[in-house]
Amino acid sequence: RKEVEQDPGPFNVPEGATVAFNCTYSNSASQSFFWYRQDCRKEPKLLMSVYSSGNEDGRFTAQLNRASQYISLLIRDSKLSDSATYLCAVTLWEAGTALIFGKGTTLSVSS
Amino acid sequence: GAVVSQHPSWVICKSGTSVKIECRSLDFQATTMFWYRQFPKQSLMLMATSNEGSKATYEQGVEKDKFLINHASLTLSTLTVTSAHPEDSSFYICSSGLAGGRAKNIQYFGAGTRLSVL
Numbered sequence: 001r002k003e004v005e006q007d008p009g010p011f012n013v014p015e016g017a018t019v020a021f022n023c024t025y026s027n028s029a030s031q032s033f034f035w036y037r038q039d040c041r042k043e044p045k046l047l048m049s050v051y052s053s054g055n056e057d058g059r060f061t062a063q064l065n066r067a068s069q070y071i072s073l074l075i076r077d078s079k080l081s082d083s084a085t086y087l088c089a090v091t092l093w094e095a096g097t098a099l100i101f102g103k104g105t106t107l108s109v110s111s
Numbered sequence: 112g113a114v115v116s117q118h119p120s121w122v123i124c125k126s127g128t129s130v131k132i133e134c135r136s137l138d139f140q141a142t143t144m145f146w147y148r149q150f151p152k153q154s155l156m157l158m159a160t161s162n163e164g165s166k167a168t169y170e171q172g173v174e175k176d177k178f179l180i181n182h183a184s185l186t187l188s189t190l191t192v193t194s195a196h197p198e199d200s201s202f203y204i205c206s207s208g209l210a211g212g213r214a215k216n217i218q219y220f221g222a223g224t225r226l227s228v229l
Contacts, residue, residue, distance in 0.1 A: 041223075041225065042223065043220040043221060043222050043223045045220075046217060087154065087155070098145045099157075099206070099218055100157070101154040
């Protein structure tokens with residue numbers, strides 16, 4: 001079983017749609033959780049950190065369920081510019097360890 | 112915010128040549144630098160962890176003699192792909208971070224190096 005698994009893509013949605021991505025992680029020792037956005041042939045850029053209490057940044061909402069080892073990302077009112085690959089990532093310890101990435105889910109928003 | 116500068120951004124080379132990729136932390140001291148590789152439509156996979164002043168730690172299946180890592184200063188880590196072959200063609204990317212506290216293990220990525228071996 002892979003350490004971080006994500007929904008298979010691609011997700012093709014119209015502008016204005018709400019889309020949800022899911023991610024599960026296998027190691028219960030995982031400490032930090034993130035969603036990254038990666039555009040084609042570019043480095044990943046941090047979208048948001050994910051906390052048990054949930055966090056929201058504009059149209060983006062992330063949730064963490066430690067008991068189920070599950071992370072989610074909700075995008076509301078999708079924009080054309082949201083088209084990208086979304087990567088779920090975890091780290092095992094609080095600091096100084098590498099990110100373990102999921103394979104990513106591709107989102108394509110069309111007009 | 113913290114910045115990691117990586118170059119070159121794109122390399123095309125002949126099979127058998129060696130390629131060096133540099134990553135510099137521009138406004139912070141990077142005691143640790145992570146090196147990842149990403150094949151098309153795949154995830155970023157950790158290759159090795161570069162530690163300033165000591166030997167790098169390689170992930171299982173990554174040949175340390177093929178992927179030479181040097182981290183001689185707190186601001187520079189290099190990855191050299193020795194005797195590159197077409198199967199080494201990939202997107203190589205480094206990252207480092209401001210660990211702990213408010214930063215909560217946020218990693219800052221270089222822009223990546225796309226290597227094409229002919």
